[in-house]
Amino acid sequence: MAARLKFASQSKPASGSLWFRDPVLVGIGAGFLICCIVVFSILTFYYVKYRGIVDQRISHPIFNDAAQIYAAPEAVRVGDRWTIAQIAKDLRRAGYTTSGGPGDTETGTFAESASAIEIKPGPQSYHAPETAIIRISKGRVNSITGGKGEALSAYELEPQLITGLFDAKRRSKRRLLSYDEIPKVVVNAIVSVEDRRFFEHNGINYVRLAEGVLAPLLGHHRMQGGSTLTMQMARAFFLSNERSVRRKLAEMMIATDLERRFTKEQILEIYVNQVDMGQRASFNIRGFGEAAQAYFGKDIGSVSLPEAALLAGLVNGPSYFSPYRHPDRAIARRNIVLQAMFDNHAISKEQLEEAKAAPLKLAPPSAEADEAPYYIDLVRNRLLSKFNESDLDNSGMRVYTSLDPELQQVAAEAIDAGMKQVDALVLRRRTRKIRTGKGKNAKVTTEVRPGPMPQVALIALDPHTGAVLALSGGRNYGKSQLDHVTASRPTGSIFKPFVYAAALNTGLTGDPEKAYTQATILDATEGTFDFNGKPYSPHNFDSKDDLPEVSARFALAHSINTATIRLAEMVGYDKVVDLAKAAGIESVKPTPAMAIGAYDATPLEMVGAYTIFANSGVRISPQFVTSVRGANGDVIEDFTPEKSTVLDPRVAFLLTDMMQAVINQGTAAAVRVKFSAPAAGKTGTSHDAWFAGYTSNLLVIVWVGNDDYTDIKIEGSKAAAPIWTDFMVRAQKLQRYKDMEPFTPPPGITQVHLDKVTNLVATANCPDDYDAYFIDGTVPVGTCDHPNGDTRNIFEKLLGLHKDEQPPPTASQPAGSPPAVNQPAPAPPPPEAEQPKPEQKPKKKGFWRRLFGGGDKNDKNPKSDNQGQPQ
Numbered sequence: 055m056a057a058r059l060k061f062a063s064q065s066k067p068a069s070g071s072l073w074f075r076d077p078v079l080v081g082i083g084a085g086f087l088i089c090c091i092v093v094f095s096i097l098t099f100y101y102v103k104y105r106g107i108v109d110q111r112i113s114h115p116i117f118n119d120a121a122q123i124y125a126a127p128e129a130v131r132v133g134d135r136w137t138i139a140q141i142a143k144d145l146r147r148a149g150y151t152t153s154g155g156p157g158d159t160e161t162g163t164f165a166e167s168a169s170a171i172e173i174k175p176g177p178q179s180y181h182a183p184e185t186a187i188i189r190i191s192k193g194r195v196n197s198i199t200g201g202k203g204e205a206l207s208a209y210e211l212e213p214q215l216i217t218g219l220f221d222a223k224r225r226s227k228r229r230l231l232s233y234d235e236i237p238k239v240v241v242n243a244i245v246s247v248e249d250r251r252f253f254e255h256n257g258i259n260y261v262r263l264a265e266g267v268l269a270p271l272l273g274h275h276r277m278q279g280g281s282t283l284t285m286q287m288a289r290a291f292f293l294s295n296e297r298s299v300r301r302k303l304a305e306m307m308i309a310t311d312l313e314r315r316f317t318k319e320q321i322l323e324i325y326v327n328q329v330d331m332g333q334r335a336s337f338n339i340r341g342f343g344e345a346a347q348a349y350f351g352k353d354i355g356s357v358s359l360p361e362a363a364l365l366a367g368l369v370n371g372p373s374y375f376s377p378y379r380h381p382d383r384a385i386a387r388r389n390i391v392l393q394a395m396f397d398n399h400a401i402s403k404e405q406l407e408e409a410k411a412a413p414l415k416l417a418p419p420s421a422e423a424d425e426a427p428y429y430i431d432l433v434r435n436r437l438l439s440k441f442n443e444s445d446l447d448n449s450g451m452r453v454y455t456s457l458d459p460e461l462q463q464v465a466a467e468a469i470d471a472g473m474k475q476v477d478a479l480v481l482r483r484r485t486r487k488i489r490t491g492k493g494k495n496a497k498v499t500t501e502v503r504p505g506p507m508p509q510v511a512l513i514a515l516d517p518h519t520g521a522v523l524a525l526s527g528g529r530n531y532g533k534s535q536l537d538h539v540t541a542s543r544p545t546g547s548i549f550k551p552f553v554y555a556a557a558l559n560t561g562l563t564g565d566p567e568k569a570y571t572q573a574t575i576l577d578a579t580e581g582t583f584d585f586n587g588k589p590y591s592p593h594n595f596d597s598k599d600d601l602p603e604v605s606a607r608f609a610l611a612h613s614i615n616t617a618t619i620r621l622a623e624m625v626g627y628d629k630v631v632d633l634a635k636a637a638g639i640e641s642v643k644p645t646p647a648m649a650i651g652a653y654d655a656t657p658l659e660m661v662g663a664y665t666i667f668a669n670s671g672v673r674i675s676p677q678f679v680t681s682v683r684g685a686n687g688d689v690i691e692d693f694t695p696e697k698s699t700v701l702d703p704r705v706a707f708l709l710t711d712m713m714q715a716v717i718n719q720g721t722a723a724a725v726r727v728k729f730s731a732p733a734a735g736k737t738g739t740s741h742d743a744w745f746a747g748y749t750s751n752l753l754v755i756v757w758v759g760n761d762d763y764t765d766i767k768i769e770g771s772k773a774a775a776p777i778w779t780d781f782m783v784r785a786q787k788l789q790r791y792k793d794m795e796p797f798t799p800p801p802g803i804t805q806v807h808l809d810k811v812t813n814l815v816a817t818a819n820c821p822d823d824y825d826a827y828f829i830d831g832t833v834p835v836g837t838c839d840h841p842n843g844d845t846r847n848i849f850e851k852l853l854g855l856h857k858d859e860q861p862p863p864t865a866s867q868p869a870g871s872p873p874a875v876n877q878p879a880p881a882p883p884p885p886e887a888e889q890p891k892p893e894q895k896p897k898k899k900g901f902w903r904r905l906f907g908g909g910d911k912n913d914k915n916p917k918s919d920n921q922g923q924p925q
Contacts, residue, residue, distance in 0.1 A: 105311055116291075117230055117327055119685070120218045121437070121451035123430055125459050126521065126680070127180065127210035130188060134195050134789055138171050141188060141211070145173065147353055148212035160687075162212060173209075178687035180213050180454060213454055217347075217425045219434055219446055229343030231354060233323040239359055240342060241322065242400035243366035247391045249283040250398055253318050257284040257309035284309040287325050331365070332372035334419075334532075337427075339372075347425075349377065351417030359405060360412040363391040378419045385414065418466075426462050428527030428537045429455075433678050440691070441682075450685030456521035456677055461791075464784040465512050465524040472777030473529050476508055476758055479768055506760045511538035511657045512777065513676075514785075517668035517753040520677040520695035536761070542641070542654035543759060546738030546770065547613045548746040549651035551667060551709050552637065553622045554610050556630045558705045561829040569832045570625070572607040572712060573813045576617040583619060583646040590646045592616060595739075595769075605813050607826060610712050611720030613737060615650045622649035636700045637663035637673055651740060660746060661755045667709045667734070668748040670800065671701030703800040704829050710734045710797050711827050717747070721771050725779045731786060731794035735778070741765045743773035750795040752785060754778055802830050809838035 128144065130136055142164065149161035153174065160178040164171055170189045175181045185201040186209050198206040218227055245252050281289070288308035312321060330338065331345035339348050345365055346354040357365070367387035368375055377384035389410050396406040433455055437446055445451065484503040491497050514524040527537030557570035578601050582591045592615045601614075609617035622630050627644035634642045639660070641653045655663075658676060665674045677695040684690055701709075713734035717725050721737045722745070735747025742759030743766055756774040759766050766773065785791045799805065805827050809820040813834075816823035820838035 118447045119450040121446045121453050122218050123216045124213040124454045125457045127213045129208045129210050131208040132195050226338035226340045227344050228340040231343045233319040239362045243362045246394040246398040252283050257313035360409040364388040367391045427531040429525040452683045454681040458523040461524040465526050468781035476773050508758050511757040513661050514754040517665050520674035522676050522678050539657045542656050543742050544740040545651040545655050546740035548736045548738035548744045550618050552634045553649050555709050556633045557625045558708050561832045571832050572826045574606045575603050578604045578614050578617040611715040613721050619646050619649045637666050639663050657755050657757045666700045668753045670703040671706040673698050673700045704802050707799050722775050729779050729782050732796045737770035739769045743770040745770050745774035745778045804828050812838045814838045
């Protein structure tokens, strides 16, 4: 026993013996120490590395402060229909706040009562900081009072933000928000579903991270990932989307550093502005501010509970949960967010149930209506010609345009409806039935030949200011960003008014013998034109009903090619070209084909050219941008359109009157089925379909055609004119455009009743007449019952007596104008290149001819102005 104890005592280590003398323990300790040093060194290295990345990234502005694009200010006029609530809503959307309330902005404030609203623009307002009071009575503006007590007839509200200029490299759009601009319901939705303990942890939620690791191993469904909002921000700004332990550790280190640098509010603000929220058209949607506009067509401050939940749910997979492509998935994801908000005590049970039952209410998926992407592209291109791209992307410019959002919506709706009809016509033309087999085995199959679907362009402007009010360069910006408003195409017959304008200019010379008028008779037969030794043989639209002679008014109304070319030939091709170039159509050349629109021009060029008709002869260049200002509201540059006088106002009015006949009884007569306001216009058909038309307050051009330049094989009256008509009908319902006034003649114009059979001045003996206008001094000399202008009585004719003075024809003249001077304008003069034939002496008239005024046997009666002609 003692021996055993002694042995035990000997085998027991002596007290105070050193453990590090044990080589195994020493090795373990040394290895552990080395590992700690290595791990610490690695962590230190990566911490320093990623901290440097963070330093470099935040040394510059985190987000580009891109230029913001604003619409034209909407005017409130005395007598217009408005409510206090409507005005207040517009002001809030523009950034105004309630006077004396929290969060006053430098844009402006307002104060409202039951019957009045006081508006105070701030230092960063588009307008001068002058107060105005608008009083409403029974749904109409009763009065508007300025800051000094003066009565105003109208007041312009603050322009509305359309969109920001996109990041050209990434084709992304973003509306920057400050934390104070993020509604609490949006904050609650994000935090509840993405990071419930966001305001408690230091960037890393270790409990949630452990749940994220263990949940898949235990087979549990995990609603949330292991990353906090700060870690998601770190990944989005500084790392790739690679899934690895290394990246996760990097996230944690960067998140820890970010939490030291920023407050929770700043981190959430950055997150809300950076997160990917899907795609609209060809643009990536960045941030909740842009997403609210893209999905709901409203400012982030106006989103409802179910809308906020939907936005928060998109973060997890904007493409997979897209409410446009996958509405069921979007609703299911939204409801998960709502449940998370309830579990997080952010909403009540009643709110939860009501929000879950709410249907999806989305903005139209097309961006054409509210963001006018083709318009914005043109604005960007124009700005790049004056400013550096870096200034546009980073200086926070405010760009004020002439765009009318309501009219842009009208354009999108008219195009959508009209192109469905065009598609149906195209498919009908391409469809054919094929019969195979015989007898009982016979089968009839339907075949649709392949081919392109037509594109479209529409541009609308104010003909008196040049302001481009609405524009669409195609039917779907997401599929094609090619802007057809700036694409050159053969103009077809919408060029013809320039031929007739050049002809009517001759009425200003003071020589009635050389003056062309609406009543000038033109040869309309088909034939060959020789130009520089080259034959040119055009055809009219439908040759089977050709008329040998027609009046100039009839030729334009029914778009007769041969008559128009002959008129251009007689006037001089070079004179037509000079006029067209002065109006802004640069491609034309002095050839016969020019007269019927064989040369190319863009819809943008043509709408500018047509201002000479709609604006009393003055060409006004289309204007997109009215003002560019700095981020603080200071004016950088204001813009005014270029103006030049091209036509005499009298000639411009005559063309307007002739183009009214196009719509009233010519090739565009179908317009009158739906649209009754005074309007002038011209159809055009080449390989494409055109319609150019205007009222007293709107000038609109519509083009329809194929991108591959193949023939659309549909006339302008059937493809483009219906879209124009629909646009005008919708526009007239808007308050700003409801007053479409008749066109009024300027001084120096005489209105005359012409006989439809002879195209001469009508008398009581010729009741079937129509109204025509003439420049003073060019009214036809004869009357319908006295074609030669001989008004002598029977005894004067018998005795061969002459009257010294002839009474004026029966005519309706503008009040206060002098009597019309009777001057002959029977047939057109010969072309300038031809030498006139020697004058022949007239034959003596016999007794009966002197008595009854009979004409020469070779005289031809002019054709009626209203005879039928195929369109």
